[in-house]
Amino acid sequence: MDSLDQFAAAKLAALDRGRLRRALAPTVRDGLYVERNGRRLLSFSCNDYLNLTQHPAIKAAAIAATERYGVGSGASRLVTGNHPLYVELEARLARLKGTEAACVFGSGFLANTGIIPALAGPDDLVLLDELAHACLWAGARLARATVLAFRHNDTDHVDALLRTHRARHPRVLIATDGVFSMDGDIAPLVDLGHIARRHDAWLLSDDAHGIGVVGGGRGSTFADAEPADVPLQMGTLSKAIGAYGGYLCASRPVIELMHNRARTLIYSTGLPPATVAAAIAALDLIARDPDYVALPVAKARAFTRLAGLPETQSPIVPIVLGDAQTALAASRQLEREGFLAVAIRPPTVPEGSARLRLAFTAAHPDAEIERLADLVRQQVYA
Numbered sequence: 001m002d003s004l005d006q007f008a009a010a011k012l013a014a015l016d017r018g019r020l021r022r023a024l025a026p027t028v029r030d031g032l033y034v035e036r037n038g039r040r041l042l043s044f045s046c047n048d049y050l051n052l053t054q055h056p057a058i059k060a061a062a063i064a065a066t067e068r069y070g071v072g073s074g075a076s077r078l079v080t081g082n083h084p085l086y087v088e089l090e091a092r093l094a095r096l097k098g099t100e101a102a103c104v105f106g107s108g109f110l111a112n113t114g115i116i117p118a119l120a121g122p123d124d125l126v127l128l129d130e131l132a133h134a135c136l137w138a139g140a141r142l143a144r145a146t147v148l149a150f151r152h153n154d155t156d157h158v159d160a161l162l163r164t165h166r167a168r169h170p171r172v173l174i175a176t177d178g179v180f181s182m183d184g185d186i187a188p189l190v191d192l193g194h195i196a197r198r199h200d201a202w203l204l205s206d207d208a209h210g211i212g213v214v215g216g217g218r219g220s221t222f223a224d225a226e227p228a229d230v231p232l233q234m235g236t237l238s239k240a241i242g243a244y245g246g247y248l249c250a251s252r253p254v255i256e257l258m259h260n261r262a263r264t265l266i267y268s269t270g271l272p273p274a275t276v277a278a279a280i281a282a283l284d285l286i287a288r289d290p291d292y293v294a295l296p297v298a299k300a301r302a303f304t305r306l307a308g309l310p311e312t313q314s315p316i317v318p319i320v321l322g323d324a325q326t327a328l329a330a331s332r333q334l335e336r337e338g339f340l341a342v343a344i345r346p347p348t349v350p351e352g353s354a355r356l357r358l359a360f361t362a363a364h365p366d367a368e369i370e371r372l373a374d375l376v377r378q379q380v381y382a
């Protein structure tokens with residue numbers, strides 16, 4: 001074995017020892033169900049909260065866009081990849097989020113790794129919730145800013161860090177998930193907005209798991225009675241929206257700065273027209289049907305009630321089990337009962353908090369939710 005393969009094999013062996021090795025499992029999804037290893041399983045591991053990935057109107061919009069504009073976009077948006085569907089999608093996103101403008105990126109990950117370095121540099125400070133998504137951390141590191149973590153959802157800690165550090169940095173960005181991807185709780189955005197204004201810091205929320213499902217579909221900025229003051233509303237089109245791509249909704253100058261400085265926008269090919277058309281069609285459906293939009297959280301709450309767990313704020317319900325082996329065993333046990341509930345292990349979640357992360361969708365049958373709750377109560381936690 002040459003040194004390269006030896007290096008890879010040693011890394012993999014270490015992961016094996018900790019039960020942390022991951023593998024790609026070929027998976028055929030047909031809506032709620034997935035086929036894996038020859039078995040059909042009801043999935044509680046997809047972020048397709050509104051089941052829009054398979055919606056006929058959305059598929060039709062994607063097909064029509066492919067026929068009209070072709071499969072790929074051919075270049076960066078800054079060159080010739082900016083097909084006309086982008087204008088419509090960005091106008092709709094800005095309207096939904098109540099901002100002057102919006103910019104669509106190639107993915108949520110590309111959005112955060114483009115936005116943060118465009119706003120912060122080596123002299124600046126980025127404060128991140130300790131449980132913030134990996135792409136917020138990646139963006140902060142790419143910015144080469146000073147990065148400090150604050151305790152999860154702890155606004156007093158944010159305030160204290162700002163009192164200590166604010167004066168040393170020309171610019172400070174505070175970044176957090178709006179809905180936390182592995183925990184399902186919602187950031188205290190109203191309070192964070194006040195604190196940020198008081199210290200002249202800029203608040204960025206990553207609403208990957210909020211758009212389409214909380215705040216009447218408008219996302220976590222709108223989850224409370226009073227909308228939060230979040231000048232940088234980022235998110236993804238790959239979860240409840242059922243398509244692909246990331247976005248930032250913000251003021252016009254900020255969006256125009258992204259066109260000029262966000263390297264992941266400038267140096268990456270535009271999204272396929274079909275994907276942009278699908279997102280537009282999904283936003284149409286979301287705007288038209290608030291009762292449907294409310295279903296994923298309602299279903300998740302029915303589950304937490306039946307399973308005897310704390311009431312969830314979002315469609316995401318974590319079942320924290322501790323070590324990786326226990327989480328893998330629980331996942332296998334549910335698989336034997338016909339459910340897909342993938343085990344989530346470090347480093348995606350902190351050491352000692354491996355879990356099943358359940359995601360509820362509008363279309364999950366109530367009887368299956370009851371059966372899953374019984375299994376979790378009687379067997380997973382037993």
Ligand SMILES: Cc1ncc(COP(=O)(O)O)c(C=O)c1O
Pocket residue numbers: 107108109110133135177181206208209236237238244245246
């Ligand atoms: C909170 C959060 N932010 C960003 C992303 C990345 O978005 P995308 O899948 O569009 O790259 C994800 C999930 O993948 C996420 O959970």
